[in-house]
Amino acid sequence: MPSLSRLRKIVQDVSSAATLDETLRLIAEQAKDVMSVDVCSIYLKDTEGQDMVLTFTDGLDQSAIGRVRMPIGDGLVGHIAKHQQLLNTDDAIRHPNFHYFPETNEDDYHAFLGAPIVHYREVVGVLVVQQREIRQFDEEDEAFLVTMAAQLSGTLGHAMNSGKVSALLKRGKKANTYVDGIVGSSGVGIGKVALAGGNICFKDVEEVCALDQQAELQDFDRALGSVRRELDAGYQQMADTPGDVQAIFEAYRMILDSDDLQQTVRDKIDDGLVAPAALKLVIEEHASIFEAMDDPYFQARGEDIRNIGLRVLRYLIEPNAVPAQYEQPIILVGDIVSVSDIAEIPAEKLAGIVCQQGSSLSHTAILAGALGVPAVMGVGELPQRKLSGQSAILDGYRGRVHFQPSSALMAEYIRLARQEDEFDRSLDKIRDLPAETLDGSRISLLVNTGLLADISPGLEKGAEGIGLYRTEIPFMIHDSFPSEQMQFQTYRKVLEEFHPRPVTMRTLDIGGDKPLPYFPVEEDNPYLGWRGIRFTLDHPEIFSGQLRALLRASEGLDNLRIMLPMVSSVEEVDSFLEILDNKLQVLADEGVKVKRPPIGIMVEVPSTMFLLDFLAPKLDFLSIGTNDLTQYLLAVDRNNDQVARLFSRLHPAVLRALAMICKQSDELGLECCLCGELAADPVAVVLLMGLGLDSLSMNAHSLPRMKHVIRSFTQKEAKQLLERSLAMSSEGEIRSMLNQVLEERGLGGLIRSGV
Ligand code: PEP
Numbered sequence: 054m055p056s057l058s059r060l061r062k063i064v065q066d067v068s069s070a071a072t073l074d075e076t077l078r079l080i081a082e083q084a085k086d087v088m089s090v091d092v093c094s095i096y097l098k099d100t101e102g103q104d105m106v107l108t109f110t111d112g113l114d115q116s117a118i119g120r121v122r123m124p125i126g127d128g129l130v131g132h133i134a135k136h137q138q139l140l141n142t143d144d145a146i147r148h149p150n151f152h153y154f155p156e157t158n159e160d161d162y163h164a165f166l167g168a169p170i171v172h173y174r175e176v177v178g179v180l181v182v183q184q185r186e187i188r189q190f191d192e193e194d195e196a197f198l199v200t201m202a203a204q205l206s207g208t209l210g211h212a213m214n215s216g217k218v219s220a221l222l223k224r225g226k227k228a229n230t231y232v233d234g235i236v237g238s239s240g241v242g243i244g245k246v247a248l249a250g251g252n253i254c255f256k257d258v259e260e261v262c263a264l265d266q267q268a269e270l271q272d273f274d275r276a277l278g279s280v281r282r283e284l285d286a287g288y289q290q291m292a293d294t295p296g297d298v299q300a301i302f303e304a305y306r307m308i309l310d311s312d313d314l315q316q317t318v319r320d321k322i323d324d325g326l327v328a329p330a331a332l333k334l335v336i337e338e339h340a341s342i343f344e345a346m347d348d349p350y351f352q353a354r355g356e357d358i359r360n361i362g363l364r365v366l367r368y369l370i371e372p373n374a375v376p377a378q379y380e381q382p383i384i385l386v387g388d389i390v391s392v393s394d395i396a397e398i399p400a401e402k403l404a405g406i407v408c409q410q411g412s413s414l415s416h417t418a419i420l421a422g423a424l425g426v427p428a429v430m431g432v433g434e435l436p437q438r439k440l441s442g443q444s445a446i447l448d449g450y451r452g453r454v455h456f457q458p459s460s461a462l463m464a465e466y467i468r469l470a471r472q473e474d475e476f477d478r479s480l481d482k483i484r485d486l487p488a489e490t491l492d493g494s495r496i497s498l499l500v501n502t503g504l505l506a507d508i509s510p511g512l513e514k515g516a517e518g519i520g521l522y523r524t525e526i527p528f529m530i531h532d533s534f535p536s537e538q539m540q541f542q543t544y545r546k547v548l549e550e551f552h553p554r555p556v557t558m559r560t561l562d563i564g565g566d567k568p569l570p571y572f573p574v575e576e577d578n579p580y581l582g583w584r585g586i587r588f589t590l591d592h593p594e595i596f597s598g599q600l601r602a603l604l605r606a607s608e609g610l611d612n613l614r615i616m617l618p619m620v621s622s623v624e625e626v627d628s629f630l631e632i633l634d635n636k637l638q639v640l641a642d643e644g645v646k647v648k649r650p651p652i653g654i655m656v657e658v659p660s661t662m663f664l665l666d667f668l669a670p671k672l673d674f675l676s677i678g679t680n681d682l683t684q685y686l687l688a689v690d691r692n693n694d695q696v697a698r699l700f701s702r703l704h705p706a707v708l709r710a711l712a713m714i715c716k717q718s719d720e721l722g723l724e725c726c727l728c729g730e731l732a733a734d735p736v737a738v739v740l741l742m743g744l745g746l747d748s749l750s751m752n753a754h755s756l757p758r759m760k761h762v763i764r765s766f767t768q769k770e771a772k773q774l775l776e777r778s779l780a781m782s783s784e785g786e787i788r789s790m791l792n793q794v795l796e797e798r799g800l801g802g803l804i805r806s807g808v
C-alpha cells in the first residue's frame with residue numbers, strides 16, 4: 054500500500070487529467086507501479102448497459118481493446134459487475150467464472166484482482182490487475198484498488214454523462230448520445246446545434262509577440278467597438294422584453310467598458326503581446342478570480358467575463374464577422390451562453406439553450422425561463438466543434454440533451470413537440486374560463502414572477518394575480534442594493550400591470566442559493582443560515598427601504614399583499630408587524646395614503662407547521678413553499694445534484710405535511726396558497742385540488758395545463774385520490790397510481806417525462 058501522501062498525489066493527478074484517455078492511462082500506470090503487477094485493465098459498461106467492454110489496458114494485447122466484451126454476469130469481470138464486489142483470486146484460470154478470450158492471451162496470467170467502479174449505485178466499469186505468477190493479493194492491495202476504483206468512478210460518471218465514453222466505445226460510430234444536466238427552463242426543443250459566440254475559443258490562442266503594437270492596440274479598440282455595437286443591437290432586439298432583461302445587457306456593457314480590464318489588456322500589448330494573447334491572459338485572470346469563489350453568484354459573473362472576452366476575441370480574429378443567418382431552429386450550445394448570444398438569434402428560431410457550465414441561477418436560465426425557451430445547464434464538457442451543425446433534441450423536462458438522435462427518437466420527439474404545441478394552442482379556449490372542477494369547486498390560478506420580463510405571459514395565460522413575486526431577483530441582477538426609488542418604480546409597474554388583480558410581493562429572500570454579489574456572506578450551511586426574514590430583520594435599514602417602496606407603490610391601487618419568507622418563529626412575525634405599523638405611520642405622516650395590505654407568510658420551514666394556531670390571529674394568508682419545505686423535511690439540499698434523486702416532491706411525508714397545513718388553515722380560517730414547483734406538476738395538481746387550497750401559483754407557461762387538469766376532475770374524485778395517496782408509503786406508488794388515472798382521463802401527454 055502506498056503512503057497516504059503518495060495516494061493523495063495519485064488522486065490529485067488523476068482528478069486533474071484533461072481527458073478520459075489520460076485518466077485511464079494514469080490510473081493504469083499508477084496501479085501497475087504501486088502494486089508491481091504485469092497488467093492493469095479498465096472495462097467500461099457499453100451504452101446499452103449490457104456488456105463490460107475492455108476500454109484500456111496496460112499489459113494485454115492492444116488489439117483486444119473494444120473487442121473483448123463480457124455480458125454482465127459472465128466471466129470474472131461480468132461477475133464483479135453483477136455482484137458489485139471485489140474479486141481476488143490467486144489463479145484466475147481455475148476460477149469457475151473464468152472466460153478465455155484468445156485476443157488477450159490471458160492464459161499467461163494467473164493472479165487476478167478486480168474492483169467494481171460504481172457511480173451512484175450503478176456499476177459503470179471494472180478495474181482489474183493481473184500478474185503472471187500465482188499470487189494472493191493482500192488486504193493492502195485490495196484497499197488500494199478499491200481506492201483507485203472509487204477515484205475513477207466520479208471522473209467516469211461525469212465522462213459518461215458528457216458522452217465521451219460512448220464515443221470511446223463506439224469509436225466514431227454514429228450514436229444516440231445524450232448528456233444530462235440541470236433543468237434551466239422546461240419544454241422540448243429540436244434543432245441544429247449552433248455554437249454561442251461562433252467557433253472561437255481561447256484555448257487556440259497562442260501567446261506570440263506583436264510585430265506592430267500600434268496596430269494591435271487599434272485592432273483591440275476596433276473589436277471593443279464591434280462588441281459594443283453588437284450589445285446595443287441585442288439590447289434593441291430585446292426592447293419588447295422590458296426592464297430587467299435590459300439590465301442584464303447593461304451588466305455586459307459594464308464589463309466591456311471596465312477601465313481596469315481594458316487597461317490591463319493594453320498594458321500587456323505594450324509589453325509586446327499580440328492583442329488576442331493579451332486578451333486571453335486578462336480574461337483568464339479576471340474570470341478565474343470569480344470562478345474560484347464558492348459562491349455560485351460570483352461564479353456566474355466569471356461566466357459573464359469569459360463570454361464578453363470571447364466576443365472581443367471573435368472580432369480580433371475575424372474583424373468583419375457578421376452575425377450568422379439562422380434559417381432553421383437552433384439549439385444554442387456554449388460553454389456559457391450570454392444574453393447577447395440569445396439576442397442574436399430571432400426569437401422564433403431559438404429552440405433551446407445548452408450550457409456546459411452554469412446553474413439554474415445564472416442569467417441565462419433566468420432569461421430562458423422568461424422567454425419560454427427550454428434550457429439545460431451544467432452539462433459538462435462537450436466536443437463543441439464536432440457538434441456544430443448536428444441535430445439535437447433538448448428535453449427541458451428531464452434536463453437531457455440528445456445529440457445525433459436516431460430517426461426513431463427524432464420522430465418521437467417531433468411528435469411530442471407537435472403534440473405539445475397543438476395541445477397548448479387548444480388550451481387558449483379555456484384562457485378566460487375559471488379553474489373549476491367538473492362539480493363546480495374553484496381554485497385561483499396565479500403566477501410566480503420576479504422579472505418584469507415575465508409579467509405579460511402571466512396576463513396572456515389568464516392568471517388571476519401574482520401569487521409570488523420574488524423581490525430578490527431584481528436585487529440579484531443589480532450591482533448594489535437598489536434604492537427605495539428604484540424599487541418603488543419596479544413594484545409600481547407590476548402592481549399597475551396586474552391591477553385590479555392581487556399581487557403578492559415576497560420580501561427579500563436572499564441567502565441560501567440566492568446570494569447578493571455585493572453582500573457576500575460566508576456560511577458553512579447557507580440553507581440553514583442567514584436567509585429571508587432572518588436577514589431582513591437584522592438589517593432594518595435595508596428592510597425599511599423595501600417596505601416603504603412596496604407600500605408607496607400600492608398607493609391608490611390597493612392590490613398589494615406582503616409575504617414573509619423563511620419564517621420559523623412567532624417572534625419574527627411580531628417583529629415584522631411592529632416595523633410595518635411604524636412604516637405605515639411614517640408614510641401617513643408624510644401624506645402618503647396607503648391601506649394596510651394583507652400580510653402572509655411562506656410555510657416553508659417545518660417549525661411553522663406547528664405554530665399555525667399562534668400565527669393565525671396575526672396573519673391574513675399562508676403560502677406553502679414546497680421547494681424549501683421539501684428540502685427541510687427530507688434534509689435534501691435542493692441544489693445539490695449528488696442528492697437530487699432524493700428530492701422527492703411527492704414524498705409521503707411531504708404530502709402528509711401538506712394535508713396537515715391545509716386542514717389547520719381551514720380550521721383557523723386562514724386563506725392558503727401553494728407556490729412551490731409542485732403547483733406546476735400535473736400529477737400533483739389533482740391532489741392539490743383535493744387538499745382544498747384556495748390558490749396555486751406557478752410559472753406562466755404551466756398555468757393553462759394545470760387549469761385543464763383541474764377542469765377534468767370533480768372535487769370528489771380529487772379528494773378520493775388524495776385519500777388513496779395519503780395511505781401510500783412511497784412517491785413511486787403515488788405517482789404510478791396518479792399517472793394511470795391521468796392516462797385514463799386522456800391526460801397522459803401531460804405527464805412530465807420526455808421520451
Ligand atoms: C419555495 O421555497 O417553495 C418557494 C416558492 O420559494 P423559493 O423557491 O423562492 O425559495
Ligand code: MG
Nearest residue numbers: 657678680681
Ligand atoms: Mg423558499
